[in-house]
Amino acid sequence: MEAVKGTKETTAVGIGAFLDAGDCAMVILVAGDTRLVVHRAVLANRSPVFAAMFRHDTLEASSGEVNIEDVGGPVLRELVSYLYTLQAPQLPGMAQQLLAAADKYGVSRLKAECERQVAAELTVETAAAAAVLAVRHSCSDLRRAALAFIKTCPFEVMATRGWADAMLNQPKDLIQVSQLLNDPPPQTSAPAATSLRPAITTATATATAGAPCQTRATVVLPTYPPPDEATVSQMRSLSTKERNWKLFEAAWQGAVGELRALVAAGADVLAKDGRCGWDGTALHCAAQHGHVEAARFLVGAGAAVDARDVDQRTPMHFAAENGHAAVVEVLLAASADPNATDLTGWTPLLWAAARDHADVAALLLAAGAERGTRNVDGRTALDFASENNNRRLMAMLSLRQPA
Secondary structure (H helix, E strand, O other): HHHHHHHHHHHHHHHHHHOOHHHHHEEEEEOOEEEEEHHHHHHHHHOOOHHHHHHHOOOHHOOOEEEEEOOOOHHHHHHHHHHHHOOOOOOOHHHHHHHHHHOOOHHHHHHHHHHHHHHOOOOOHHHHHHHHHHHHHHHHHHHHHHHHHHHHHHHHOOOOHHHHHHHHOOHHHHHHHHHHHHHHOOOOOHHHOOOOOOOOOOEEEEEOOOOOOOEEEEEEEEOOOOHHHHHHHHHHHHHHHHHOOOHHHHHHOOHHHHHHHHOOOOOOOEEEHHHHHHHHEHHHHHHHHHHHHHHHHHOOOOEEEEOOOOOOOOOOHHHHHHOOOOHHHHHHHOOOOOOOOOOOOOHHHHHHHHHHOHHHHHHHHHOOOOOOOOOOOOOOOOHHHHHHHHHHHHHOOOOOOOO
């Protein structure tokens, strides 16, 4: 109660000093059809942005009128009310706009109050907008709350109009939100050396003339026990072709220990298996069969995440077709292209929809997969979802695309 009383007294004293001010101390704030006549000193005292505006030789300072183009009239009225009273309004539905206005004018206490109010009002429909707002205006508490909420029901949130509107109006911010959703939680109980999940630090693209660009991730590999030296020595005695063939077989089986020994012996993770005219890589094998740890190891060892087989299919195509969501996450974290197309126009999203894998589709959509892509037969992912009568997938895919 003492704190509240002190705030009220400070407010009263501060405002009381302006009661005898003359007309020259007034300024007009204009937002659309809203015009507010307010004390210049109140604005300058409560907002560092207004203070700087009036302190320098600006058009607003000389004209006595400030046009505010990106704040609505009702929001401006509530902002000014707070500047006079230091009492945050409780207006459901307006907290997000008021937070943006408070951030713009440096009113940090109001921004914090709005942040708490938005977090308290999180719903499936508002979660995307709240997350985007938090990213755009650097609201760490709201960002954590919104991301935690979305992770409890990602498919439902991605099927809302709020998510679609964010894709349309704030695509860059939503991409950052999607990346944050896919980030692994920080290691708190176990040291990094015992982690089974490599931390992906950078990604670079390399290409040769006439060949598609291939993304190769630079990762910090988990620390495994060293491979058995006798096994490595035996692998070194094999020819290059034999080592590489064994690499494909180990990836096919998900034998991480054998993969480590083969790589230590000089097997090439970029090599392609030309047998049977397939021309895929070891990462293709691991992705097709859902061997998550094998895929992680290969990515960390330098495998090309967007390598193409003879049909121009990438490892992501195989993981999506077979519903291996964990492998899709590994590939997306390594900057694999979610919109890669094969010779017949199929993307990973098309395969996920055709095979009824809604969880994989949600990951791909969050990473920027395009809903409207058509294969050579003219069919879209929504067409396949409709054929399978997968209502959740249909809801995710039926939202409009950003322009």
